[in-house]
Amino acid sequence: MIKSTKVPIYEIFFSFQGEGLYTGLAQIFVRFAGCNLKCNYCDTSYSTIISRKAKYLTDEELINKICLLYKQNKKTFLSLAPDKPSVSFTGGEPLIYVDFLKAVLPKLKEKGFSVYLETNGTLSQNLKKVIKFCDIVSMDFKFISECKKSFWKEHKDFLKIAIDNVLVKVFVKCVITNSTNVSEIKKSASIINTILKETPLILQPSIDKNIPAIQNLYKFYTAAKKIIPNVHLMIQMHKFYKIR
Numbered sequence: 001m002i003k004s005t006k007v008p009i010y011e012i013f014f015s016f017q018g019e020g021l022y023t024g025l026a027q028i029f030v031r032f033a034g035c036n037l038k039c040n041y042c043d044t045s046y047s048t049i050i051s052r053k054a055k056y057l058t059d060e061e062l063i064n065k066i067c068l069l070y071k072q073n074k075k076t077f078l079s080l081a082p083d084k085p086s087v088s089f090t091g092g093e094p095l096i097y098v099d100f101l102k103a104v105l106p107k108l109k110e111k112g113f114s115v116y117l118e119t120n121g122t123l124s125q126n127l128k129k130v131i132k133f134c135d136i137v138s139m140d141f142k143f144i145s146e147c148k149k150s151f152w153k154e155h156k157d158f159l160k161i162a163i164d165n166v167l168v169k170v171f172v173k174c175v176i177t178n179s180t181n182v183s184e185i186k187k188s189a190s191i192i193n194t195i196l197k198e199t200p201l202i203l204q205p206s207i208d209k210n211i212p213a214i215q216n217l218y219k220f221y222t223a224a225k226k227i228i229p230n231v232h233l234m235i236q237m238h239k240f241y242k243i244r
Helices: 059-072 074-080 094-110 124-133 152-164 182-196 214-225
Strands: 007-016 026-032 055-057 086-090 114-119 136-141 169-176 201-205 231-233
Touching: 007 059, 026 059, 026 074, 026 094, 055 059, 059 074, 059 094, 086 094, 094 114, 094 124, 114 124, 124 152, 136 152, 136 182, 152 169, 152 182, 169 182, 169 214, 182 201, 182 214, 201 214, 214 231
Parallel strands: 026 086, 086 114, 114 136, 136 169, 169 201, 201 231
Antiparallel strands: 007 026, 007 055
């Protein structure tokens, strides 16, 4: 008998999606511990490392906890989202545990859940292994101005894999800080344009650290809008409402 792998997880909780195209969507959140990047603006910086606060769970233990949370919040799910209940895998970076996800995601799909993957968009080969189990991919573009390194090739490869799976809904998010350069926004829009120009781009101003100058927000929006048609400027609503 093969022993189940355990991975570190900080939180499993019910709340509402607070950012991007699906703001307000009732979801169960699974926050993994550990990340392959270290960005200055990270609003869950504790999750980028694996501390003793993380709990190690097997795939079956995680699925049981998800099912229990769904049972406890079933009325809310049915009243707000009568379709499949959604599970958001976030972090940290979920794709560093790709083999674990390969075990968990198909079992969740069999139980009627939809899969929402939040990712930094740098691990394209790992995405290949699980993309067929995803329903929504929320992918970040990471900039050298805040993450100490640019990942343009990695982002382009990642986005192409996500977009090529026509059953998956994909959008891209850029966190805007006072260090963000308009050239980074233009490059992001240009990459989207070369793959599928209709892909939504979310410009998300940081509200925790290094808050951007307000005049830059319109400048970044108009710069992106000249390249691709589907650009949105949106804050993190869960921060506004002070919920998890």
